[in-house]
Amino acid sequence: MEQISNPVTTYIKRLPRLMFGYFLYALGIALTVDANLGLAxxxxxxxxxxQTLGITFGTASIxxxxxIVALNVKLGERVGWGTIGNMIFIGVFLDLLFGSGLLPSLESVPFRVIQLFAGMYIIGLASYVYLGCGMGSGPRDGLMVALTKKTGKPVGLIRSGIELCVLVVGYFLGGSIGIGTVLTALGIGIAVQHVFKLVKFDVKGQKHRFVDEDLAWVRAK
Incomplete structure:
Protein backbone atom coordinates (compact mmCIF):
# COMPACT_ATOMS: atom_id res chain seq x y z
CA MET A 1 0.00 0.00 0.00
CA GLU A 2 1.40 3.40 -0.96
CA GLN A 3 1.75 6.29 1.43
CA ILE A 4 -1.67 7.90 1.72
CA SER A 5 -1.88 11.66 1.33
CA ASN A 6 -5.49 11.73 2.53
CA PRO A 7 -6.24 8.56 4.51
CA VAL A 8 -9.89 9.43 5.10
CA THR A 9 -10.97 8.82 1.50
CA THR A 10 -9.07 5.54 1.31
CA TYR A 11 -10.49 4.29 4.61
CA ILE A 12 -14.05 5.08 3.55
CA LYS A 13 -13.53 3.03 0.39
CA ARG A 14 -12.13 0.09 2.38
CA LEU A 15 -14.69 0.20 5.20
CA PRO A 16 -17.26 -2.16 3.57
CA ARG A 17 -14.58 -4.81 2.99
CA LEU A 18 -13.25 -4.37 6.52
CA MET A 19 -16.70 -4.77 8.10
CA PHE A 20 -17.43 -7.80 5.92
CA GLY A 21 -14.17 -9.32 7.13
CA TYR A 22 -15.16 -8.76 10.76
CA PHE A 23 -18.57 -10.34 10.13
CA LEU A 24 -16.99 -13.38 8.47
CA TYR A 25 -14.54 -13.74 11.38
CA ALA A 26 -17.40 -13.62 13.89
CA LEU A 27 -19.34 -16.15 11.80
CA GLY A 28 -16.35 -18.51 11.78
CA ILE A 29 -15.99 -18.26 15.57
CA ALA A 30 -19.73 -18.70 16.08
CA LEU A 31 -19.76 -21.88 13.97
CA THR A 32 -16.86 -23.38 15.93
CA VAL A 33 -18.60 -22.54 19.23
CA ASP A 34 -21.98 -23.83 18.02
CA ALA A 35 -20.37 -27.12 16.94
CA ASN A 36 -20.21 -27.84 20.70
CA LEU A 37 -17.08 -29.98 20.52
CA GLY A 38 -14.90 -27.75 22.71
CA LEU A 39 -13.80 -24.19 22.11
CA ALA A 40 -10.62 -22.65 20.73
CA GLN A 51 -20.21 -17.08 32.67
CA THR A 52 -18.24 -15.73 35.62
CA LEU A 53 -19.11 -12.05 35.09
CA GLY A 54 -22.63 -12.55 33.72
CA ILE A 55 -21.86 -10.79 30.43
CA THR A 56 -22.36 -11.85 26.82
CA PHE A 57 -19.76 -13.79 24.88
CA GLY A 58 -19.23 -10.83 22.56
CA THR A 59 -18.79 -8.39 25.45
CA ALA A 60 -16.16 -10.69 26.95
CA SER A 61 -14.36 -10.74 23.59
CA ILE A 62 -14.41 -6.94 23.42
CA ILE A 68 -4.70 -6.71 24.81
CA VAL A 69 -4.58 -3.53 22.71
CA ALA A 70 -3.52 -1.54 25.78
CA LEU A 71 -0.82 -4.14 26.47
CA ASN A 72 0.34 -4.03 22.84
CA VAL A 73 0.74 -0.25 23.02
CA LYS A 74 2.66 -0.62 26.29
CA LEU A 75 4.96 -3.14 24.57
CA GLY A 76 5.58 -0.72 21.71
CA GLU A 77 3.46 -2.44 19.06
CA ARG A 78 1.81 -0.09 16.55
CA VAL A 79 -1.97 -0.15 16.30
CA GLY A 80 -4.11 0.41 13.22
CA TRP A 81 -7.73 1.48 12.97
CA GLY A 82 -8.42 -2.04 11.78
CA THR A 83 -7.01 -3.34 15.07
CA ILE A 84 -9.45 -1.19 17.03
CA GLY A 85 -12.32 -2.21 14.76
CA ASN A 86 -11.39 -5.87 15.20
CA MET A 87 -11.49 -5.38 18.97
CA ILE A 88 -15.03 -3.96 18.86
CA PHE A 89 -16.99 -5.26 15.90
CA ILE A 90 -16.17 -8.97 16.03
CA GLY A 91 -17.65 -9.03 19.54
CA VAL A 92 -20.71 -7.10 18.36
CA PHE A 93 -21.27 -9.47 15.44
CA LEU A 94 -20.80 -12.49 17.72
CA ASP A 95 -23.63 -11.37 20.00
CA LEU A 96 -25.85 -10.69 16.98
CA LEU A 97 -25.16 -14.15 15.57
CA PHE A 98 -25.69 -15.97 18.87
CA GLY A 99 -28.92 -14.07 19.40
CA SER A 100 -30.22 -14.59 15.87
CA GLY A 101 -31.26 -18.23 16.23
CA LEU A 102 -29.81 -18.91 12.77
CA LEU A 103 -26.85 -21.07 13.79
CA PRO A 104 -27.41 -24.74 12.85
CA SER A 105 -26.93 -26.43 16.29
CA LEU A 106 -26.50 -29.86 14.70
CA GLU A 107 -26.96 -33.09 16.66
CA SER A 108 -24.82 -35.47 14.57
CA VAL A 109 -21.17 -35.55 15.68
CA PRO A 110 -19.78 -36.01 12.12
CA PHE A 111 -21.76 -32.99 10.92
CA ARG A 112 -20.59 -30.97 13.94
CA VAL A 113 -16.97 -31.83 13.05
CA ILE A 114 -17.65 -30.61 9.50
CA GLN A 115 -19.16 -27.44 10.96
CA LEU A 116 -16.07 -26.95 13.12
CA PHE A 117 -13.75 -27.17 10.12
CA ALA A 118 -16.05 -24.93 8.06
CA GLY A 119 -15.78 -22.34 10.84
CA MET A 120 -11.98 -22.54 10.79
CA TYR A 121 -11.84 -22.00 7.03
CA ILE A 122 -14.26 -19.10 7.27
CA ILE A 123 -11.89 -17.58 9.86
CA GLY A 124 -9.08 -18.05 7.32
CA LEU A 125 -11.09 -16.29 4.61
CA ALA A 126 -12.03 -13.52 7.03
CA SER A 127 -8.37 -13.01 7.92
CA TYR A 128 -7.55 -12.48 4.25
CA VAL A 129 -10.49 -10.08 3.76
CA TYR A 130 -9.69 -7.76 6.67
CA LEU A 131 -5.88 -7.99 6.61
CA GLY A 132 -5.97 -7.15 2.90
CA CYS A 133 -7.35 -3.72 3.83
CA GLY A 134 -3.93 -2.77 5.22
CA MET A 135 -5.36 -1.22 8.39
CA GLY A 136 -3.61 -3.29 11.04
CA SER A 137 -3.78 -6.83 12.40
CA GLY A 138 -5.99 -8.14 15.19
CA PRO A 139 -5.13 -7.46 18.85
CA ARG A 140 -4.19 -11.08 19.60
CA ASP A 141 -1.85 -11.32 16.62
CA GLY A 142 -0.30 -8.04 17.70
CA LEU A 143 0.37 -9.44 21.18
CA MET A 144 2.07 -12.48 19.65
CA VAL A 145 4.30 -10.24 17.51
CA ALA A 146 5.08 -7.87 20.39
CA LEU A 147 6.10 -10.67 22.76
CA THR A 148 8.17 -12.32 20.04
CA LYS A 149 10.09 -9.06 19.54
CA LYS A 150 10.54 -8.47 23.26
CA THR A 151 11.67 -11.99 24.21
CA GLY A 152 13.51 -13.03 21.06
CA LYS A 153 11.83 -16.45 21.32
CA PRO A 154 10.40 -18.31 18.29
CA VAL A 155 6.96 -17.11 17.25
CA GLY A 156 5.54 -20.65 17.48
CA LEU A 157 6.67 -20.95 21.09
CA ILE A 158 5.19 -17.56 21.96
CA ARG A 159 1.86 -18.34 20.28
CA SER A 160 1.64 -21.73 22.00
CA GLY A 161 2.51 -20.18 25.36
CA ILE A 162 -0.14 -17.48 25.01
CA GLU A 163 -2.84 -19.93 23.98
CA LEU A 164 -1.93 -22.34 26.78
CA CYS A 165 -2.19 -19.54 29.34
CA VAL A 166 -5.59 -18.28 28.13
CA LEU A 167 -6.83 -21.88 27.87
CA VAL A 168 -5.92 -22.65 31.48
CA VAL A 169 -7.46 -19.41 32.78
CA GLY A 170 -10.60 -19.93 30.69
CA TYR A 171 -10.95 -23.52 31.84
CA PHE A 172 -10.82 -22.57 35.53
CA LEU A 173 -13.42 -19.86 34.82
CA GLY A 174 -15.75 -22.53 33.43
CA GLY A 175 -15.00 -22.46 29.71
CA SER A 176 -15.70 -25.60 27.64
CA ILE A 177 -12.86 -27.73 26.36
CA GLY A 178 -12.94 -30.92 24.30
CA ILE A 179 -11.67 -32.48 21.09
CA GLY A 180 -12.68 -29.28 19.30
CA THR A 181 -10.18 -27.38 21.45
CA VAL A 182 -7.35 -29.55 20.15
CA LEU A 183 -8.63 -29.43 16.56
CA THR A 184 -8.93 -25.65 16.53
CA ALA A 185 -5.63 -25.07 18.32
CA LEU A 186 -3.86 -27.17 15.68
CA GLY A 187 -6.11 -26.48 12.71
CA ILE A 188 -6.86 -22.75 12.55
CA GLY A 189 -3.30 -21.85 11.58
CA ILE A 190 -3.33 -24.51 8.86
CA ALA A 191 -6.72 -23.34 7.58
CA VAL A 192 -5.58 -19.70 7.44
CA GLN A 193 -2.37 -20.68 5.65
CA HIS A 194 -4.32 -22.79 3.16
CA VAL A 195 -6.74 -19.95 2.38
CA PHE A 196 -3.88 -17.47 1.96
CA LYS A 197 -2.23 -19.86 -0.48
CA LEU A 198 -5.45 -20.33 -2.47
CA VAL A 199 -6.01 -16.58 -2.87
CA LYS A 200 -2.26 -15.90 -3.32
CA PHE A 201 -2.14 -13.50 -0.38
CA ASP A 202 1.34 -12.60 0.89
CA VAL A 203 0.69 -11.57 4.47
CA LYS A 204 4.35 -10.63 5.01
CA GLY A 205 4.28 -8.32 2.01
CA GLN A 206 1.07 -6.57 3.10
CA LYS A 207 1.80 -3.04 4.27
CA HIS A 208 -0.36 -1.48 6.96
CA ARG A 209 -1.10 2.08 7.96
CA PHE A 210 -1.19 2.84 11.67
CA VAL A 211 -3.02 5.25 13.92
CA ASP A 212 0.11 7.25 14.78
CA GLU A 213 0.68 7.98 11.07
CA ASP A 214 -2.84 9.34 10.70
CA LEU A 215 -2.52 11.47 13.83
CA ALA A 216 0.70 12.90 12.37
CA TRP A 217 -1.18 13.61 9.12
CA VAL A 218 -3.92 15.44 11.07
CA ARG A 219 -1.35 17.51 12.98
CA ALA A 220 0.39 18.39 9.71
CA LYS A 221 -2.93 19.69 8.35
Whole structure:
Protein backbone atom coordinates (compact mmCIF):
# COMPACT_ATOMS: atom_id res chain seq x y z
CA MET A 1 0.00 0.00 0.00
CA GLU A 2 1.40 3.40 -0.96
CA GLN A 3 1.75 6.29 1.43
CA ILE A 4 -1.67 7.90 1.72
CA SER A 5 -1.88 11.66 1.33
CA ASN A 6 -5.49 11.73 2.53
CA PRO A 7 -6.24 8.56 4.51
CA VAL A 8 -9.89 9.43 5.10
CA THR A 9 -10.97 8.82 1.50
CA THR A 10 -9.07 5.54 1.31
CA TYR A 11 -10.49 4.29 4.61
CA ILE A 12 -14.05 5.08 3.55
CA LYS A 13 -13.53 3.03 0.39
CA ARG A 14 -12.13 0.09 2.38
CA LEU A 15 -14.69 0.20 5.20
CA PRO A 16 -17.26 -2.16 3.57
CA ARG A 17 -14.58 -4.81 2.99
CA LEU A 18 -13.25 -4.37 6.52
CA MET A 19 -16.70 -4.77 8.10
CA PHE A 20 -17.43 -7.80 5.92
CA GLY A 21 -14.17 -9.32 7.13
CA TYR A 22 -15.16 -8.76 10.76
CA PHE A 23 -18.57 -10.34 10.13
CA LEU A 24 -16.99 -13.38 8.47
CA TYR A 25 -14.54 -13.74 11.38
CA ALA A 26 -17.40 -13.62 13.89
CA LEU A 27 -19.34 -16.15 11.80
CA GLY A 28 -16.35 -18.51 11.78
CA ILE A 29 -15.99 -18.26 15.57
CA ALA A 30 -19.73 -18.70 16.08
CA LEU A 31 -19.76 -21.88 13.97
CA THR A 32 -16.86 -23.38 15.93
CA VAL A 33 -18.60 -22.54 19.23
CA ASP A 34 -21.98 -23.83 18.02
CA ALA A 35 -20.37 -27.12 16.94
CA ASN A 36 -20.21 -27.84 20.70
CA LEU A 37 -17.08 -29.98 20.52
CA GLY A 38 -14.90 -27.75 22.71
CA LEU A 39 -13.80 -24.19 22.11
CA ALA A 40 -10.62 -22.65 20.73
CA UNK A 41 -8.31 -21.40 23.52
CA UNK A 42 -9.29 -17.71 23.30
CA UNK A 43 -12.97 -18.63 23.13
CA UNK A 44 -12.60 -20.83 26.23
CA UNK A 45 -11.44 -17.65 27.99
CA UNK A 46 -14.30 -15.57 26.53
CA UNK A 47 -16.88 -18.16 27.56
CA UNK A 48 -15.38 -18.48 31.03
CA UNK A 49 -15.46 -14.71 31.52
CA UNK A 50 -19.02 -14.45 30.21
CA GLN A 51 -20.21 -17.08 32.67
CA THR A 52 -18.24 -15.73 35.62
CA LEU A 53 -19.11 -12.05 35.09
CA GLY A 54 -22.63 -12.55 33.72
CA ILE A 55 -21.86 -10.79 30.43
CA THR A 56 -22.36 -11.85 26.82
CA PHE A 57 -19.76 -13.79 24.88
CA GLY A 58 -19.23 -10.83 22.56
CA THR A 59 -18.79 -8.39 25.45
CA ALA A 60 -16.16 -10.69 26.95
CA SER A 61 -14.36 -10.74 23.59
CA ILE A 62 -14.41 -6.94 23.42
CA UNK A 63 -13.17 -6.58 27.00
CA UNK A 64 -10.26 -8.96 26.42
CA UNK A 65 -9.47 -7.11 23.18
CA UNK A 66 -9.29 -3.76 24.98
CA UNK A 67 -6.85 -5.16 27.53
CA ILE A 68 -4.70 -6.71 24.81
CA VAL A 69 -4.58 -3.53 22.71
CA ALA A 70 -3.52 -1.54 25.78
CA LEU A 71 -0.82 -4.14 26.47
CA ASN A 72 0.34 -4.03 22.84
CA VAL A 73 0.74 -0.25 23.02
CA LYS A 74 2.66 -0.62 26.29
CA LEU A 75 4.96 -3.14 24.57
CA GLY A 76 5.58 -0.72 21.71
CA GLU A 77 3.46 -2.44 19.06
CA ARG A 78 1.81 -0.09 16.55
CA VAL A 79 -1.97 -0.15 16.30
CA GLY A 80 -4.11 0.41 13.22
CA TRP A 81 -7.73 1.48 12.97
CA GLY A 82 -8.42 -2.04 11.78
CA THR A 83 -7.01 -3.34 15.07
CA ILE A 84 -9.45 -1.19 17.03
CA GLY A 85 -12.32 -2.21 14.76
CA ASN A 86 -11.39 -5.87 15.20
CA MET A 87 -11.49 -5.38 18.97
CA ILE A 88 -15.03 -3.96 18.86
CA PHE A 89 -16.99 -5.26 15.90
CA ILE A 90 -16.17 -8.97 16.03
CA GLY A 91 -17.65 -9.03 19.54
CA VAL A 92 -20.71 -7.10 18.36
CA PHE A 93 -21.27 -9.47 15.44
CA LEU A 94 -20.80 -12.49 17.72
CA ASP A 95 -23.63 -11.37 20.00
CA LEU A 96 -25.85 -10.69 16.98
CA LEU A 97 -25.16 -14.15 15.57
CA PHE A 98 -25.69 -15.97 18.87
CA GLY A 99 -28.92 -14.07 19.40
CA SER A 100 -30.22 -14.59 15.87
CA GLY A 101 -31.26 -18.23 16.23
CA LEU A 102 -29.81 -18.91 12.77
CA LEU A 103 -26.85 -21.07 13.79
CA PRO A 104 -27.41 -24.74 12.85
CA SER A 105 -26.93 -26.43 16.29
CA LEU A 106 -26.50 -29.86 14.70
CA GLU A 107 -26.96 -33.09 16.66
CA SER A 108 -24.82 -35.47 14.57
CA VAL A 109 -21.17 -35.55 15.68
CA PRO A 110 -19.78 -36.01 12.12
CA PHE A 111 -21.76 -32.99 10.92
CA ARG A 112 -20.59 -30.97 13.94
CA VAL A 113 -16.97 -31.83 13.05
CA ILE A 114 -17.65 -30.61 9.50
CA GLN A 115 -19.16 -27.44 10.96
CA LEU A 116 -16.07 -26.95 13.12
CA PHE A 117 -13.75 -27.17 10.12
CA ALA A 118 -16.05 -24.93 8.06
CA GLY A 119 -15.78 -22.34 10.84
CA MET A 120 -11.98 -22.54 10.79
CA TYR A 121 -11.84 -22.00 7.03
CA ILE A 122 -14.26 -19.10 7.27
CA ILE A 123 -11.89 -17.58 9.86
CA GLY A 124 -9.08 -18.05 7.32
CA LEU A 125 -11.09 -16.29 4.61
CA ALA A 126 -12.03 -13.52 7.03
CA SER A 127 -8.37 -13.01 7.92
CA TYR A 128 -7.55 -12.48 4.25
CA VAL A 129 -10.49 -10.08 3.76
CA TYR A 130 -9.69 -7.76 6.67
CA LEU A 131 -5.88 -7.99 6.61
CA GLY A 132 -5.97 -7.15 2.90
CA CYS A 133 -7.35 -3.72 3.83
CA GLY A 134 -3.93 -2.77 5.22
CA MET A 135 -5.36 -1.22 8.39
CA GLY A 136 -3.61 -3.29 11.04
CA SER A 137 -3.78 -6.83 12.40
CA GLY A 138 -5.99 -8.14 15.19
CA PRO A 139 -5.13 -7.46 18.85
CA ARG A 140 -4.19 -11.08 19.60
CA ASP A 141 -1.85 -11.32 16.62
CA GLY A 142 -0.30 -8.04 17.70
CA LEU A 143 0.37 -9.44 21.18
CA MET A 144 2.07 -12.48 19.65
CA VAL A 145 4.30 -10.24 17.51
CA ALA A 146 5.08 -7.87 20.39
CA LEU A 147 6.10 -10.67 22.76
CA THR A 148 8.17 -12.32 20.04
CA LYS A 149 10.09 -9.06 19.54
CA LYS A 150 10.54 -8.47 23.26
CA THR A 151 11.67 -11.99 24.21
CA GLY A 152 13.51 -13.03 21.06
CA LYS A 153 11.83 -16.45 21.32
CA PRO A 154 10.40 -18.31 18.29
CA VAL A 155 6.96 -17.11 17.25
CA GLY A 156 5.54 -20.65 17.48
CA LEU A 157 6.67 -20.95 21.09
CA ILE A 158 5.19 -17.56 21.96
CA ARG A 159 1.86 -18.34 20.28
CA SER A 160 1.64 -21.73 22.00
CA GLY A 161 2.51 -20.18 25.36
CA ILE A 162 -0.14 -17.48 25.01
CA GLU A 163 -2.84 -19.93 23.98
CA LEU A 164 -1.93 -22.34 26.78
CA CYS A 165 -2.19 -19.54 29.34
CA VAL A 166 -5.59 -18.28 28.13
CA LEU A 167 -6.83 -21.88 27.87
CA VAL A 168 -5.92 -22.65 31.48
CA VAL A 169 -7.46 -19.41 32.78
CA GLY A 170 -10.60 -19.93 30.69
CA TYR A 171 -10.95 -23.52 31.84
CA PHE A 172 -10.82 -22.57 35.53
CA LEU A 173 -13.42 -19.86 34.82
CA GLY A 174 -15.75 -22.53 33.43
CA GLY A 175 -15.00 -22.46 29.71
CA SER A 176 -15.70 -25.60 27.64
CA ILE A 177 -12.86 -27.73 26.36
CA GLY A 178 -12.94 -30.92 24.30
CA ILE A 179 -11.67 -32.48 21.09
CA GLY A 180 -12.68 -29.28 19.30
CA THR A 181 -10.18 -27.38 21.45
CA VAL A 182 -7.35 -29.55 20.15
CA LEU A 183 -8.63 -29.43 16.56
CA THR A 184 -8.93 -25.65 16.53
CA ALA A 185 -5.63 -25.07 18.32
CA LEU A 186 -3.86 -27.17 15.68
CA GLY A 187 -6.11 -26.48 12.71
CA ILE A 188 -6.86 -22.75 12.55
CA GLY A 189 -3.30 -21.85 11.58
CA ILE A 190 -3.33 -24.51 8.86
CA ALA A 191 -6.72 -23.34 7.58
CA VAL A 192 -5.58 -19.70 7.44
CA GLN A 193 -2.37 -20.68 5.65
CA HIS A 194 -4.32 -22.79 3.16
CA VAL A 195 -6.74 -19.95 2.38
CA PHE A 196 -3.88 -17.47 1.96
CA LYS A 197 -2.23 -19.86 -0.48
CA LEU A 198 -5.45 -20.33 -2.47
CA VAL A 199 -6.01 -16.58 -2.87
CA LYS A 200 -2.26 -15.90 -3.32
CA PHE A 201 -2.14 -13.50 -0.38
CA ASP A 202 1.34 -12.60 0.89
CA VAL A 203 0.69 -11.57 4.47
CA LYS A 204 4.35 -10.63 5.01
CA GLY A 205 4.28 -8.32 2.01
CA GLN A 206 1.07 -6.57 3.10
CA LYS A 207 1.80 -3.04 4.27
CA HIS A 208 -0.36 -1.48 6.96
CA ARG A 209 -1.10 2.08 7.96
CA PHE A 210 -1.19 2.84 11.67
CA VAL A 211 -3.02 5.25 13.92
CA ASP A 212 0.11 7.25 14.78
CA GLU A 213 0.68 7.98 11.07
CA ASP A 214 -2.84 9.34 10.70
CA LEU A 215 -2.52 11.47 13.83
CA ALA A 216 0.70 12.90 12.37
CA TRP A 217 -1.18 13.61 9.12
CA VAL A 218 -3.92 15.44 11.07
CA ARG A 219 -1.35 17.51 12.98
CA ALA A 220 0.39 18.39 9.71
CA LYS A 221 -2.93 19.69 8.35
Missing amino acids: PWDVLHQGLS GVGII
